Every structure is written in C-alpha cells, then in structure tokens.
Amino acid sequence: MAQNLDALRLALQHSPDNAPLLMLFADACLDEGLMEEAEQSFQRVLQNDPANADARLGLARVALLQGKTSQAAVRAEQILSDTPTCAAAYMLLARIHITEGERSKARAMYDKGIALDASLADPGIEKDLRGVKPPEDEAPGRKRGAMTSSGSFIESVSEDSEDEGHPRGGAAFDLGLADFEKPKLNFSAVGGMEALKEEIRMKIIYPLQHAELFKAYDKKVGGGVLLYGPPGVGKTLISKATAGEIKANFIALGLHQILDMWIGNSEKNMHEVFELARQNKPSILFFDEVDALAADRRDLRQSAGRNLINAFLDEMDGAESDNDGVLIIGATNAPWHIDPAFRRPGRFDRTLFVPPPDEAGRASIIEVMAQKKPIGELDPRALAKKTEGFSGADLKAVFDIAVEDVMNEVMRTGKVIPLTTKDLIKAAGRHKATTKAWFESAKNYAMYSNQSGFYDDVLKHLGLLKR
Structure with missing residues (x-):
C-alpha cells in the first residue's frame, strides 16, 4: 500500500488538480490512517467542485475516524439536504448513530440507504441492528430544512402541508440527555495538566465552592469558559473532572443534538438544554466542537444559522432566565472560527489554552x-x-x-x-504526534491575527513569546 501511495503522490505532482486521482489518493490515505493528507485531498477536490458529493462524504468519513461524530453527522446531513438520493450518506449516518448508541435511528438510516442501493448492504451493521426497529416517522406538514456546507439552511416542504401542528406534539425535546449525572471522575484521575488544573481551580472551582463570598460582591457564580487546543489533549476529560471536583451535574452535548431538520427547532433545542441546566444546578453545560455552534456570523449567508447563534448568545446572557449556578464550558480545536461576540464579558470571557502534556x-x-x-x-x-x-x-x-x-x-x-x-x-516510534499539524495552523493565527493577545499562550508554548 505504501508503494501505491508513493505512486499516487508522484502522479499528483504532474496533475495536482486531477479530481479522480485526488479521490484515489485520499481513499488510500484513509486506508493507511493518514487523516490529514486525506482531508487535504478531499478539500482540494472541493475547491474546484464544491458540490462533489463523494469528496464531501470523504470529509465526513475523516471526521468520524477522528472521533468527531458531531461534525461527521452534520456533514452527512448536509450532503443529504443537497443530494437526497446519496445512499452512502445514509450508511455513514447509520454508523454514526451506532457509535453513539442510537440504534433505532441507525436502523432508519440503514434501511433508507439499502433501499437506494442494495449493494451497500453491510453484514456488520446488520448484526448490530438485529431486532431493532426504526423510530416512528415524524409528523408531516412541516417545513423541513438542513444546514448546507456554507452554513445556511435549505428549506423543503412535505407533500401534506395542511397539518401545521408542532412536529413533536408539544412534548419536551428528546435530546438524549435524560441520563446525565454527577461524574465520579475528579482531577486525581486526570494525568498531568497541573498548571491547567490550578487555573481551573482559580477561575471555576473556588468561585463555585465559595459562592457566598462572591454574592457579597454582587457577583454571580457561573458564566462561560472556553477551552481550546489541539485535538486529543483532554479538553472533554478535564471538563468532566471539573464537574466531579465541585459535585455538579455534567450535561454534555454535540452539534447534532442541537441542530434539527425542522425550521426553528434548533433554537428551541438550545433553550431546552439551558433550561435543563438551570433546573439542575449547580451544573456544567459542556459544548463539544463549540466552533460549529458559535461560528462567525459573517460566514453565514442566510438567517437560519445566524438565528441559532443569536439564540445561543441570548441563553448565555440569561436575558430571560437566571444562569446563576450554571457554568458553560465550550471546547474547540478552532477558536479562530468562533464569532467574536462569544468572547465578550459574561459569555466565554475566560479562555484557557489546553496544550499537549509536558x-x-x-x-x-x-x-x-x-x-x-x-x-x-x-x-x-x-x-x-x-x-x-x-x-x-x-x-x-x-x-x-x-x-x-x-x-x-x-x-x-x-x-x-x-x-x-x-x-x-x-x-x-511507529506513531506520529497528531498535534503538529494543529500548531502549524495555530501559529499563523497567533502570529498574524492576534491583536488582542488571545493566542499569546500558543506563542509561549512555541517559545515565540517570553513567559
């Protein structure tokens, strides 16, 4: 396989924009676990052909293999919003739902994929879904849509448009969060990160443990903290351990649990999540891959995506509800994609860099x-x-x-x-550090888009700024 990759690399030197060749090379990289090269090749195809479903599906596969299930699910759903007959996207969604333990949804996606292309039948998936029935179809007659690759929403209308009732019958949104609990994990179970743990104690734990002192100064307990750094450094783990340290409820969710095909329901989902945290405080509300939910609004072409971001900001502000006792933690590998409005006081105003361990x-x-x-x-x-x-x-x-x-x-x-x-x-000796590629990108932002000093910790870690 390595010889095949070398041959494909050589061919690409002579024909760097050859889409079929790029796809072959990307698939070969996936087989060898070379995620970064595969991702770059799929992106090169999309530069010349933004609608290429196979390349878009390839990026979704890369995300899934990297453990970014939320991103993978959104990418697959974007493909289906533009190409409803893409059987491979349904199959990928089935695998994603199996990974997350949502076998009923996985059955629905798998059945749709097989109905479109029986040759994609997968004995492994069928074994996992044996005896599982798909969920009941959602109510008809609602405007439906999905997020496109540009961040906008594409809207479609079902055949039966007379029923304008709520698609979920007015019931509370089922976001798969009913089984949250106070984690037993604490800092003692997290190796390393001593400097970060101390920062978290000062900025998060002590204020919650000594709430009465903060109230004496009319300062609310809670707010938002943004954790950023390379993938795989333990941002989720340290967030859960923080909840364990202060014996708070830990509510974790990803992008796919917020986004909804029904227009307007994503904002309602966001409200439900915050209400759940408020009703069970002290609580930590953890948003993984928060850059997908808090994207820069200047990048969005239509109002639906912007509306969700505005709803997120309103909930963080606690404009209509009391967020005292609710801590919002966002984790991201790409802080440069987050709307600057999220870093204003009262929102993600405390930012912590999570570096690879020393x-x-x-x-x-x-x-x-x-x-x-x-x-x-x-x-x-x-x-x-x-x-x-x-x-x-x-x-x-x-x-x-x-x-x-x-x-x-x-x-x-x-x-x-x-x-x-x-x-x-x-x-x-057979494994390469996956953090190097992240630091290459982060260095550019830290060097040339750092007027506010937001990325100074990255420069310090790289030895480019005195501590």
Missing part, C-alpha cells in the same frame, strides 16, 4: 493508562522522553499499537503477555 505530564498519563493493562516492567519517564509533543490521545494510540503487536503471541499461546517499556517505546 514530559512530567506524559509520564503521569502513562501511569494512569497502564493501570488497566497487563504491565511488566514499566518506566514512564523513559517512554515520556520518547513521546515529545504527543497528546493524551496519541499516548493511548501507543498503548493500542503495543497491544496489537503482542496479540499474535497471546492468541497463539492463550496466555496474557505483559507489556514492557521496550514494547511501548517501539510502538511510539
């Missing part, structure tokens, strides 16, 4: 990860020295590679073989 942090993470593995001789410091720039997700990949390497022997002998430092260092 050597001591990596050693701590390695110790935590090793607790649930059969380990023989382990020197966390030695492995940490060999993994400069690795995120927590990268370190997990190192353990996964090491486990895969010993599994052949395990299966042959039927005995558990402990992992050693040598095994893990060997595995680390």
